[in-house]
Amino acid sequence: MAFEYKNIVVAVDGSEASEKAFKKSLEIAKRNHSKLILAHVVDSRTFATAEAYDRTLAERAEEYAQELVNSYVENAKEVGITDLIRVIEYGSPKVKIAKEIAEDYDADLIICGATGMNAVERFLIGSVSESITRYASCDVLVVR
DSSP states (O other): OOOOOEEEEOOOOOOHHHHHHHHHHHHHHHTTEEEEEEEEEEEEGGGTTTTOOOOTHHHHHHHHHHHHHHHHHHHHHHHHHEEEEEEEEEEEEHHHHIIIIIHHOOSSSEEEESSSHHHHHHHHHHHHHHHHHOOOEEEEEEEE
């Protein structure tokens, strides 16, 4: 019997790379009859200091996250995937996706884009996808 992925976490952030990862996750989830966990991590470190000047920043980040994940859910349902879980977390995507979300949902595959939204952080301390591949305890597919 061939190996099948049962619980797939796909990291989405609205970037072009995460859109490609999402599309790839739909193919794999359909082929494997998998549960798809749509995960978006609001990087709260990026707006923690700015929030002192604009108190609505966290609120807007939450609204954006909800709209983003809901749009991915609708797209997944359109292609026939109904076994879906929405996950919106706060913190560092590098830590949350690989060490917490994947473990909480017993993921056997994490799919993410090769590059995301934050080019400055990637330059200074490495990419989210690099961190996921380093720390995940399951398979990781990085989509280019």
